[in-house]
Amino acid sequence: MDCKYNFIYESHKATAEFFIFASMIDYDFSLKLIKWYSENKRDLPWRETKSPYKIWISEIILQQTKVDQGLPYYLKFVKKFPNVHDLAKANENIVLKLWQGLGYYSRARNLHYSSKYISESLNGEFPKNYVELIKLKGVGKYTASAIASFAFNEKKAVLDGNVFRVLSRYFGIEDPIDTTRGVKIFENIAFENLPKKNINTYNQSVMEFGALQCRPINPLCNSCPLTSNCWALNNNKTVSLPIKSKKIIKKERFFNFLVLKSEKFIFLEKRIKNDIWKNMYQFPLFEEPIESFSPPEELIKGSILSRKIEVTHLLTHQKLNVVFWEYEKKKLFLNKKYEKIEIKNLNKYAVPKIVENYINQNLSNHRL
DNA sequence: AACGCGGGGGT
DNA sequence: ACCCCAGCGTT
Incomplete structure (x- = not known):
């Protein structure tokens, strides 16, 4: 099958709202990724737990942060604050001190703020589904999906930098990943291609695959199990995908x-x-x-x-x-x-x- | 929709 | 010098 999606159905409602539907399903995609994951995954501590608290800590730390950089911080955090009450009782400066050097410090401030909310307003009862999780400060679509699927087996597709890259290359999606329109297309395709079961393992798989195999630069296409249907490889576009529309100014x-x-x-x-x-x-x-x-x-x-x-x-x-x-x-x-x-x-x-x-x-x- | 937010590592 | 990273909140 040719994975480039050739048509997008667009329609206008009377409200002039803009809806985009893109359909592109490959039933082998998730299965191959899960198989690849079972053979290539790294041993990481947050994969050994079902504790939503610890998974939450790991996901906040890993926002815009590579595993190698975040891992020592995760270990420090769960040791210093074994549960949500310990974190809630801490002074903000202590939390920031533990976060020192990791950057994006609003993550630490929001983590601390949300820990107090969970500890005090929810009596320590951790939110148990996507809708409740996303109410936490510092928890957006990605993190809510990750915690919901990893800790509670909820059917949510994670969509992070890795997933954008893998989907854009494999399915040949040339829409930018940093516009509202582009994100909707990726969200649809990500959800469509969820496996029937093992959602949590699949979500881990596609991110790990993006981090280790389908890397941003010099992806390891020679040893890739998805080459037969990879649009980018077959059209010589791995270098240019995914596409970003904005550039940063310093x-x-x-x-x-x-x-x-x-x-x-x-x-x-x-x-x-x-x-x-x-x-x-x-x-x-x-x-x-x-x-x-x-x-x-x-x-x-x-x-x-x-x-x-x-x-x-x-x-x-x-x-x-x-x-x-x-x-x-x-x-x-x-x-x-x-x-x-x-x-x-x-x-x-x-x-x-x-x-x-x-x-x-x-x-x-x-x-x- | 656009912008601001850290620091590290790779090419 | 530039890009990327298990993104999110604010405006």
């Missing part, structure tokens, strides 16, 4: 961190605005071009500039030009804008990676 910013310290104390501030690293801590920040920056006189009065360390920090959407201005002072007075803390307690505060790096490289002699 903004440049200039951060001046004022590392104002005495022998024992240092100033910190909490990031509270809706920006990167919300609710995490940093040294007093002055965001302006390096050339024009000079620290407020009242802050550095009676101190000397001991070091000036320049670093660039790349995020997905931003290029940060960072300077740590290190000022030494005999005595640090209280300041209403900043928290005066002991340097040896710095490691209790959740900080962005760039600040963590600075601390490790320059303040580690303070026995953190």
Whole structure:
């Protein structure tokens, strides 16, 4: 069969709403993937449990994050917070501290927020189906489908980056994966091709297959069990699929961190605005071009500039030009804008990676 | 519908 | 330099 779908039925209702139906079913697709999975899957701890709590933790950690990067964080989390009540009782800074270095910190904030909701409003009773799961903050379509199918055997198709790639290549879907219209097409095909049974195993299979075999770059088509019906392979399009319509633009910013310290104390501030690293801590920040920056006189009065360390920090959407201005002072007075803390307690505060790096490289002699 | 949100790793 | 990753919430 030729898996390229050649026609899409489109219809307009009187409301002018736009509906898209695309039909393309291959009954061997899921069976072959499940077989491939049984022979090639990795041993991962969240596959050994039916605990919706632990599966939830793993799914949040793995959002936009590769298994290798997320695995140590998962192990730390379930050890520190064995159940939802332990997580709910924790202070947010503790949760963020455990998340430190993993990025997308709203995941940690929402995880903590939702744990309190489950612990307090639901009496610890974890939501048991898709409709209830998706009400949790931080749980969208993908994560609700994953938990519902993995923990409760609900018939839901997961649709993540891996699945988009596998479906687009195998079925030859050239609609973009990042538009509402494209997503609907993929949702339909994903659901149509669910197997009759073993939904949870199939969902694991298609994602694992995307991660290990049908990789974004240099997919392993030579050893692939799906080549006979793969549209992309047979039409020489594996390189260009899936298709994304948007491209990212990188903004440049200039951060001046004022590392104002005495022998024992240092100033910190909490990031509270809706920006990167919300609710995490940093040294007093002055965001302006390096050339024009000079620290407020009242802050550095009676101190000397001991070091000036320049670093660039790349995020997905931003290029940060960072300077740590290190000022030494005999005595640090209280300041209403900043928290005066002991340097040896710095490691209790959740900080962005760039600040963590600075601390490790320059303040580690303070026995953190 | 468009945008913002981290950090790491691969090519 | 650019892409991708078990996506989601906000506007």
